[in-house]
Amino acid sequence: MNLHRNPSLTTLPVSPDLDTPAAVTVLDVARAAGVSPSTVSRILNGTARVAADKRAAVEAAIAKLNFRPNLFARSLKTGTTMTVGIVTQDVESPFYGRAMKGIEEGLSGSGYAPIIVSGHWNAKEEAERVELLMARRIDGLIILTGHLSDEQVRAFALHQPVVATGRQVDGPQLRSCQLDQEMGGYLATRHLINLGHRRIAHITGPQDHDDAQQRLAGYRRALQEAGLAADAALVVQGDFMESGGLMAMSRLIDSGESFTAVFAANDQSAYGARMALYRRGVRVPDDVSVVGFDDLPASAYLTPPLTTVRQPIYEVGLYAARTLLGLMGHPVEPITLPPMELVVRETTRRL
């Protein structure tokens, strides 16, 4: 269904005349203040010097009439919309929620309003949403990871400034940032190895998810570096969700493989894995050590609190917002992203 501008769809009993009580325009203000519209505009935008008395009159009129400039008329004229598009993957994701918060903070006070769409980890849907955003003439675009190809992202950057996270693409109007996922995976696994673990399982993320592949690579590197064999039977497929982690761990236990530790590709998987362990009466960390990835707010409140790799995702959001402001022509203090960091809590123990 597309309700968009279909006049036949006007039905509900809505009092017709209550909306927008005859919007007041620059012209109204000008008349009330006894000046021309141009003068009002100049005061609004600080475009030129205006005599103090007229300025006062205009400001009084603005206040009295409660005038609000129509952003759309302005946009039409200036070509700028004061709106930035944000592509997230899932409005409900606690991880991207934190990135959103960083973006919100980074944009605050800039006059730019974010409009958010979700790609749901689907390249096609994601591209459609971006088209939708672009139809609204956004001034800038932030793409939070996702499945778009670098070429697509580059193509989008032809139309407006773009900041993309979780990838390495740059161009005239294109900036990106990427956290070292491989290092994160390495850190997590290395921690387990240092604790004396030798049989370390891994619950992966989705196969088509680049970050997940990187974490897996880090896991393998740590293993190899320690001279440990990479046992394929110890790597089980998850999906970044609690249910996937639960099933992965259940399968692993059922397989009969022995292991003393597991590194889950994200915290949500770790929650699921921990539940599977709990269901089987396997104690954490006494029998099995668990390491997650992301450091979600809830992870510190698991019992026992989850050892995990902290991604500075809030800062990524901040960085994306600030960088975009820069691309849009506003000077900003640069942000440097803190590195991945191992947060040792209580789900791991020395063997």
Place this chain on the structure above:
Amino acid sequence: MNLHRNPSLTTLPVSPDLDTPAAVTVLDVARAAGVSPSTVSRILNGTARVAADKRAAVEAAIAKLNFRPNLFARSLKTGTTMTVGIVTQDVESPFYGRAMKGIEEGLSGSGYAPIIVSGHWNAKEEAERVELLMARRIDGLIILTGHLSDEQVRAFALHQPVVATGRQVDGPQLRSCQLDQEMGGYLATRHLINLGHRRIAHITGPQDHDDAQQRLAGYRRALQEAGLAADAALVVQGDFMESGGLMAMSRLIDSGESFTAVFAANDQSAYGARMALYRRGVRVPDDVSVVGFDDLPASAYLTPPLTTVRQPIYEVGLYAARTLLGLMGHPVEPITLPPMELVVRETTRRL
């Protein structure tokens, strides 16, 4: 800082001419198709019948030129913006995240895009954000609970249709919905009573939060109905966050009051309380039973899984979106909200 339209702030090295490659307009399309702009407009909006050959020519031209109508020009003309404002309290909240998802779903395919702002549980900030939204001439507004007074909400509804959750206000352009929080609190407490508990503590939400007060009222009603004294020493102040729950439970334990169960005003508080219990070596549910409120996605993955009251918050989002579409003149199938529901998992036991 307000970067908005301050020409002095143009600095960063951005290639100047890459943006919006000379936007194509209806006029271009009309010329390419050998018709008038009005005909193009009519085809775009289905406003009138157009001869098949011209339609084909226009559609071909649109495709060839990759034409996208400028929504702002359209808005200027029609007074409609095809965007709705959403006031949430915290983009990072897992609870409101789920509501957002419902709204997203409810709006999908309608042509309306949501633009989201956060009030951060602060009436003043909330009002400011709404003003900001209104400056953008949104076609409709959804207010997710928050601290605005009913009068303020009513005032906003003078300018455009409004749907507000967590309160009971209605008017010509105003709809609201309210879940029975008191009943939820009653259900949670009643469950504990039925299990044989007599000394039941409560961790409250913020004092200025209406929902929290309602849940407390439900707690008291269940107690009273069962002939149990409401011991003020058993009611401790939380703040709907994990840390608040943790501190509240710590204080309770330190107070030396005896209790066998606790009802936390939301799941996040329950997580914190559970952690405090864990720190003191108090077993759940063996020594103390715990009930939460909300049923966050993570709650099923606590160890043990959390017994809680499920709020149909996703459906609330859906309801808000659909109702708003209705107010904006689009017929929608009405949604009925499911009731609050006790979800018994494993943090409560019979005494």
Place this chain on the structure above:
DNA sequence: CTGTTAGCGCCTTCAT
């Protein structure tokens, strides 16, 4: 069925 005309509200030369 289709083209012509006239703005929507604002900003920006261009004069003064």
Place this chain on the structure above:
DNA sequence: ATGAAGGCGCTAACAG
């Protein structure tokens, strides 16, 4: 320092 005039891209009468 200020006003008049034109136009951003689109749609909605009004003619034909």
